[in-house]
Amino acid sequence: MPDGTPDHSIKITDPRMLRAYAHPLRMRLIGLLRSEGPMTATQAASRLDDNVPNCSFHLRQLAKYGLAERAPGADGRERPWRATAQSTSWDDDTDDPAMRAAADELNGVLLGLFVQRAQDYLAVRADEPAEWRAAAGFNDALLHVTAAELRELTAEIEELFSRYDERLTDPAKRPPSSRPVQLIQMALPRGPVPDGGDRG
Known part of the structure; x- marks a missing residue:
């Protein structure tokens, strides 16, 4: 991974x-650490046009829930942070009301970031x-x-996307003319669920 x-x-x-993660700045911080590697709160604040105390607070909150950590072997007055994983997932098909509400909140934050x-x-x-245009x-x-066809x-x-996974982890495998591109996937059912239809 990067650094x-x-x-x-x-x-x-x-x-x-999930609720701790469902914060626009925290999600932007994690995205930054994943795409650019470890950095200090000062560096993150500069990249995200925010202030250092705010970024520092939210990085500590991410660390509290295991989503960020101090980079090993770092020294100096302000040590860098890194993401603990390259991606985050959660279940959207749970019957637990608390989990469903938290997932909806997180998805709402994600949508706002995508629109921005x-x-x-x-x-x-x-x-x-x-x-490029x-x-x-x-x-x-x-x-x-x-529903089964949509999952398939x-x-x-996702299998098509995975062709390019190595480029995330190894900059040497990126063609000289390549640049980061975010492909945003949304599958949005329209209309009511059909009566008596295939719900699988």
């Missing part, structure tokens, strides 16, 4: 931990090279599928 970020996923099963990133891109899109952008499709389709999409 020592562990190469694994952490699964959140505790609603308190899209707006940030639109603000600079006119200055992008033509080849043609390659990037927005698209959608309306499908009629069962999602798995196939």
Whole structure:
């Protein structure tokens, strides 16, 4: 991983931990540590246009729940932080009301971050090279599928994404003309659940 970020996923099963993670700045901090490697609260504040005490507080909260930690072997007055895992997952199919409420809260924060990133891109899109304007952008499709088919389709999409996993962990494998691109996946059912239909 970049500068020592562990190469694994952490699964959140505790609603308190989900709620702790469901904070825009904390999610941005974790994303920053995962993409750029260990950094101090001062460095993170500069990258995220925030203040140092605020970033320091939220990094400590992330550490409290096992999502961030001090980078090993660091020295000096202000030691860097690193993410404890390269990705985070949680179950959206639980019957536990507390977990469902926490997952909904977290998904709402994620949606807000996704919308902000899209707006940030639109603000600079006119200055992008033509080849990148043609390659990037927005698209959608309306499908009629069962829940089982949707899960299968999602798995196939994730398998396509995984082709590029090594580039996250090994910068030497990134082509010279490559740059970070965030592909945002949303599967949004429309309309009511069909009566008597396949619910699998």
